[in-house]
Amino acid sequence: MSVQTKTSSALEPVIRCESVYKIFGDNAEKMMKESGGVVDAEKFKEAGCIVGVNNASFEVYPGELLIIMGLSGSGKSTLLRCISKLTTASAGEIFVEGDDILKMSNKQLIELRRSKMGMVFQSFALLPHKTVLENIAFPLQVKGISTSESIKRAQEMIDLVSLTGRENYFPRDLSGGQQQRVGIARSLAIEPDIWFLDEPFSALDPLIRREMQDEFLRLQESLNKTILFVTHDFDEALRLADRIAIMKDGVIEQLDTPANIVLHPATEYVRKFTEQVPREKVLKIKAIMEPFVPGETLSELEVSGEDIIATVAEEVLNDDRPVAVVDENDKVIGILHRANVVSTLFGDNASVQP
């Protein structure tokens, strides 16, 4: 996953939000009409309304995994629901592949959801009287796909999420993690380009949760979907995200790469989340490497600039020669001294650039 290419301005965003608001309250709609398009969130609050999403503007690029992170009540689900149009934003514009979903007819919206969007929620929402295979095949049949074709595709999805052999189990016979995998397989079977996941792993115990995160990363590596993923767990966000949007009271406080958020928190609120985060777990080798000087004697060991420091630290520390840092084409782009790793692990690295 390369965020740099995904967020490059040459790419058209899959999702674009412009000043999106969602305001709850009896008077909200009337006040909004009277506002003449200039939304003052404070006025709504003074009138007793709840500002669920407050002036959210951002873009999501093809193949990007954007995580919306925040504590309970910060507006994450509301923002996700606005973009999937499960709820209608009070103001602003939301473009999906260039089309403003707030201007779409119901028919267009249903078609968009059916053809492009997949959703996975915390409650697995499986059909209890249908088997694993039937649960996954059913939505395909509703879409008009033939029984044999839907079973074939369901079986492929079962293999993809490593549930082979459990096709004929009922949901009650599966663990929470396995049930969630069925939910993911069911959602993937309809081949969405855009995937909305609202706290998909929060019902799972920590061990299974980590396994599911690994599996999810593996899937994303091969499927490369555009994903909006909601979580209140900062560690989960750091592990999975290309970029993270941190929300507080409906406002996106910062939207950036995990490394940038950890190294350069934009607000005091964001800084509090990052305080305990070991930098070596979010920074890549390319953030601490030094320029390559021809003629220098290097170790046989090579590391990728994209490697997270913690994953290669031990090997590098065990070698007393500088290690070559290579790009995806195996071209040397820098070198790494033991001292670079040591100062990240134990010393001040304020000058590190993500």
Ligand SMILES: Nc1ncnc2c1ncn2[C@@H]1O[C@H](COP(=O)(O)OP(=O)(O)OP(=O)(O)O)[C@@H](O)[C@H]1O
């Ligand atoms: N239908 C609604 N009517 C009134 N207020 C609502 C409604 N839905 C959400 N809210 C309020 O909007 C704010 C944001 O809620 P939201 O569910 O988006 O938060 P969240 O960050 O997803 O929280 P959680 O992690 O607990 O799910 C909260 O103050 C919530 O009470």
